[in-house]
Amino acid sequence: MQHSQKNVSSASPPMPRSPFQEASGDRRPTGSTPAIELRQVTKRFLTPRGQTYTALRDLSLSVAPGEFCALIGPTGCGKSTTLSLIAGLDSPSAGSVLVMGEEVHGNDPRIGYVFQTDAVFPWKNVLHNVAAGPLFRGVPRREALERARAWIARVGLAGFEDRYPHQLSGGMRKRVALAQTFINEPQILLMDEPFSALDVQTRTLMENELLQLWSALSASVVFVTHDLEEAIALADRVCVLTAGPATIKGIYTIDLPRPRNVAEIRFDPRFVQLYHDIWEDLRDEVMISYERAKHSS
Amino acid sequence: MSEPNTLLERQQSIAHPTAETDSAALAALVRRRRRRRWLINALRLLLLVALIGGWELGARLGLIDSFFWGRPSGIWQQLVTWVVHGTAQGPLWVQIAVTLEEALLGFLIGVVLGISFGVLLGRNAFLAELLGPYIKAANSIPRVTLAPLFAIGLGLGSQSKVALAVVLVFFIVFFNAFQGVREVDRNLLANARILGANRWQLFREVILPSALTWIIASLHTSFSFALVGAVVGEFVGSIEGIGLMIQNAGATFNANGVFAAMLILAAVALLSEIVITALERRLLRWRPSALSEVTL
Numbered sequence: 001m002q003h004s005q006k007n008v009s010s011a012s013p014p015m016p017r018s019p020f021q022e023a024s025g026d027r028r029p030t031g032s033t034p035a036i037e038l039r040q041v042t043k044r045f046l047t048p049r050g051q052t053y054t055a056l057r058d059l060s061l062s063v064a065p066g067e068f069c070a071l072i073g074p075t076g077c078g079k080s081t082t083l084s085l086i087a088g089l090d091s092p093s094a095g096s097v098l099v100m101g102e103e104v105h106g107n108d109p110r111i112g113y114v115f116q117t118d119a120v121f122p123w124k125n126v127l128h129n130v131a132a133g134p135l136f137r138g139v140p141r142r143e144a145l146e147r148a149r150a151w152i153a154r155v156g157l158a159g160f161e162d163r164y165p166h167q168l169s170g171g172m173r174k175r176v177a178l179a180q181t182f183i184n185e186p187q188i189l190l191m192d193e194p195f196s197a198l199d200v201q202t203r204t205l206m207e208n209e210l211l212q213l214w215s216a217l218s219a220s221v222v223f224v225t226h227d228l229e230e231a232i233a234l235a236d237r238v239c240v241l242t243a244g245p246a247t248i249k250g251i252y253t254i255d256l257p258r259p260r261n262v263a264e265i266r267f268d269p270r271f272v273q274l275y276h277d278i279w280e281d282l283r284d285e286v287m288i289s290y291e292r293a294k295h296s297s
Numbered sequence: 298m299s300e301p302n303t304l305l306e307r308q309q310s311i312a313h314p315t316a317e318t319d320s321a322a323l324a325a326l327v328r329r330r331r332r333r334r335w336l337i338n339a340l341r342l343l344l345l346v347a348l349i350g351g352w353e354l355g356a357r358l359g360l361i362d363s364f365f366w367g368r369p370s371g372i373w374q375q376l377v378t379w380v381v382h383g384t385a386q387g388p389l390w391v392q393i394a395v396t397l398e399e400a401l402l403g404f405l406i407g408v409v410l411g412i413s414f415g416v417l418l419g420r421n422a423f424l425a426e427l428l429g430p431y432i433k434a435a436n437s438i439p440r441v442t443l444a445p446l447f448a449i450g451l452g453l454g455s456q457s458k459v460a461l462a463v464v465l466v467f468f469i470v471f472f473n474a475f476q477g478v479r480e481v482d483r484n485l486l487a488n489a490r491i492l493g494a495n496r497w498q499l500f501r502e503v504i505l506p507s508a509l510t511w512i513i514a515s516l517h518t519s520f521s522f523a524l525v526g527a528v529v530g531e532f533v534g535s536i537e538g539i540g541l542m543i544q545n546a547g548a549t550f551n552a553n554g555v556f557a558a559m560l561i562l563a564a565v566a567l568l569s570e571i572v573i574t575a576l577e578r579r580l581l582r583w584r585p586s587a588l589s590e591v592t593l
Binding site for chain 2: 056084087089105111112113115117119120121122123124125132136137164165166180181185197259
């Protein structure tokens with residue numbers, strides 16, 4: 001699969017960069033097999049004290065091919081757990097997780113994952129960090145490095161190939177992480193609060209770039225965040241999760257037109273309306289989780 | 298100044314020098330730093346001269362009994378005698394070579410064994426739990442006390458010294474390798490797995506580089522322990538080596554001889570430290586340099 005798709009990135013020149021413009025194209029969910037499907041998923045953990053902790057309870061969710069779905073919920077409600085189940089890093093206690101109609105077993109090469117914290121390899125320079133995926137998957141070295149260079153240019157880091165992660169700013173490291181994930185051309189992209197550590201300006205910039213990269217890739221995205229503005233600005237659909245154990249509280253279709261400019265869409269009256277509606281739902285969960293945190297401490 | 302500072306913003310600011318006053322200020326800064334460097338070196342030299350001069354003076358004035366505590370000029374004479382006429386056991390360089398060889402061999406074997414077992418147990422929770430108490434018990438034994446045992450079992454040749462050095466080095470490297478493997482960032486492991494790494498790639502590209510920080514830190518201490526192993530082994534029973542020289546000097550109330558042999562050992566240890574630091578620089582190039590620049 002890697003080989004059949006490689007031309008897309010290596011042969012075609014990097015897209016013209018216009019950070020506030022996302023390539024157009026309608027990508028409403030279609031009626032075919034969902035890219036990701038969670039059926040009545042429950043996940044329990046054993047705490048060190050020997051008690052069980054239920055992170056997810058009867059969570060059902062389906063993401064259409066090419067859909068951008070945001071999961072939002074209070075801190076510690078099981079959003080990340082959901083992602084690790086889809087990625088095959090962990091398995092559900094009950095229920096089933098399907099990717100492209102098949103049950104998840106271990107790692108699926110069609111999945112890409114962008115982590116909340118820096119997960120770039122500190123001992124590899126930018127070039128080898130980005131080339132890591134293809135190299136792991138057996139792409140010949142020359143070709144892997146060539147593709148990595150193209151992707152580095154595409155995320156705006158040309159000239160930084162020899163730098164090590166500690167020599168880069170937080171935003172630049174995030175670009176490396178994006179290139180590292182996108183170079184594998186995932187059909188499913190899981191993102192766990194990827195921009196939460198960035199300052200607000202860098203964050204808006206990165207959100208726009210993400211939309212731009214995503215529109216060229218046509219992957220299904222599950223984007224976990226606790227920031228409602230970010231969720232609405234990016235997603236086709238926003239799923240509100242309850243305070244742990246997480247289950248779906250409400251699903252909202254975001255009918256804002258694409259291409260979107262994340263920096264400006266916040267002023268759109270429709271955006272404000274959606275924000276207001278979803279916040280009504282989210283607020284209760286946030287309060288519950290806040291009260292719990294207060295009592296447990 | 299070491300490597301160029303790399304944030305995009307800084308590059309831009311460097312690319313647009315505002316005025317010539319900047320370069321003048323910079324020159325002043327460089328001058329001040331150079332002067333400080335010079336002062337520190339001068340004071341260091343002065344301190345050394347004062348220390349050795351004080352010792353020598355004290356010995357000559359009879360404040361320090363040079364029969365028991367030696368004196369710098371005597372130590373120097375002893376060194377010259379050894380270099381020119383050789384030691385009681387033969388030429389000086391042979392003694393150095395023997396001890397160095399024992400230490401080096403013990404060091405290498407200990408490091409290889411330590412890393413292998415550290416990684417094995419670090420990756421295998423079952424084995425770690427099974428062997429944990431025994432390893433802790435073995436580690437709590439003061440291991441130099443094994444020297445007589447090795448001398449009995451392996452004889453007066455170099456094997457008994459190498460064995461002692463191996464035992465001393467092994468545990469230091471082992472615990473560091475073990476800890477290093479355990480401390481690998483879980484996110485990095487998950488990331489590598491999702492990017493497509495198999496078990497071997499995971500080990501070579503993520504676990505090993507991550508543990509290397511710990512392992513290399515342990516090499517600094519472990520080489521001095523290898524030297525201790527070789528020298529103590531020679532104390533207990535040997536036919537050549539620096540340890541034997543110290544043993545002989547002590548037995549004949551030659552305090553200067555003990556100090557002179559100590560100086561030779563210190564020089565050997567210092568040289569090895571330089572080699573290991575160079576190795577560290579090479580292998581850990583990816584680390585922020587600020588950490589390695591402040592050294593004592």
